[in-house]
Amino acid sequence: MSLNRVVIVDYGLGNLFSVVRALHQLGAEGRISGNPQEIVSAERLILPGVGAFGDGMAHLNERGLVPALHQYAASGRPLLGICLGMQILMSTSEEFGFHRGLDLIKGKVILLERPREDRRFKVPHIGWNALYRPQDSGPNGSGWRSSLLDHVAEGSCVYFLHSYAVVPDSQDTCAAVTRYANNLFCSVIKQGNVQGVQFHPERSGEAGLSLLRNFINDNSRPRPLTDGSVVAGFGLIKEDQ
């Protein structure tokens, strides 16, 4: 199996082709799939998505993909959620009611606040905005918390299109923050092999391509056992569950 093969989860939401094209530009193959078996056995997995949180989870449930995503995440292989795909990694969302997410990272999803006094700030937040290190990112503030951001200069702009943002329970999972009016939200999240970006790296010019390049070069590898199961942080999980 090629190292640079990425499965992109198709659950009926959003335009997946731009992700495929960006991967192609980087010499990787993006394979769009809604098949649980293909998702579980992927080398790398991207969970894309646009639209509402509740719709997204409903589509995943209808297609029986939630167990597959949990199983994949437990394998230790790289998972990247993009936009709604990042939000769905979290425990809950307040978008149009209360919804449960995949709960792969503890935390919630909340609506961006729009300042009443300044009409320039609209929600959805559409356009280019900058990535900053969380303030407590270590001695001298050097280095990103995620290798996804290698070679991405602090302050680089990427393309956002969202109304909601994630609030992780543990601020240690927040790898980059972005400011929009009075909102300082988590724009890159990372917990082990499970990562998410609130922006669209496939539409974010060279900075976005750098991030995707880091993702396809991420060599966190699963440890396969002889019986086809994998050892992961959450214990022994059979691949065919």
Next chain:
Amino acid sequence: MLNKTTVIQGQTASALLDQGLRTRIIPRLDIKGPNLVKGISFDGFRVLGTPNEMALLYYQEGADELLYYDTVASLYQRNSLKEIVRRTAEETFVPLTVAGGIRTIEDIREILRSGADKVAINTAAVNRPEFLKEAAQTFGSQCIVLSIEAKRLANGSYEAWVNYGRQPTGVDAVAWALRGVGLGAGEILLTSIDREGTAKGFDLDLIRKIGAEVDVPVIASGGAGKKEHMAEAVLGGKADAVSAAALFHYHYMKRVDTLYMSSNHAGLRMGQQVDEGNIDFLRAGAYSGLKESRYQPMAIPQIKDYLARQGVACRAPTRSDREVSGAPQ
């Protein structure tokens, strides 16, 4: 500081001066058949070159989005448009919007499948407003842009026109904007028919009127002739994004000419015949033959630098390996 809730109120160290607003600079590429054209008040096209090469150049120069505008969307020409979109989507990685001739859900699906991120809809939405709702429900508001081409009336109000600025509708542009957003449009591409192609500056009154009514971003289009106009659209017109065509085309085409085109017309479009459009402009030697002195063409990075000095923050342009932004020789 970043506290437990991550989304917090108040100031932080690194983001203290950065509230997160970036004005989008969007080159607009009008397409007629296989050609990049420039119209004047939506009439009298002039062939400038090929769209794909210009789109790639604009991407490399730091365009924040790209806008393709199909000027005469007939059935025959749709395939050529889709091919242009497909090629640009493969080599540029910023949002791409396609406008012109979008009539059905299937049209949208095909254009998105070809590689566009958004479609801008004018005529079909005026004819049947519910189309906007269906489109937004099917694909999400984030990829449905309402394109309004507005003409100023004697009483100071604005009328929405359709069919690439050829046909009045009697519909009030401001009321239509509000209704379109209510039906699900996620952005408004707002073009002044009176200013389009004139280099006289944006119709600030029009942009302000519509921006005051709607909560979605307004992309100002029509009239950009020099850098000051771009700043006015944001500072005076309160536009969220600014589109310009000839302001950029006339700067870059000399270089595209050098990079991609030979002096013979066969080489112009990679061996295709020049089969339509007025090519006198190219024959006259592109920018050197330009008679319209009102334009003060400029590179995208230079425009962004200027805007930053005026207090209009933009995404810093990503410089490509090829240094392409200097003034034409």
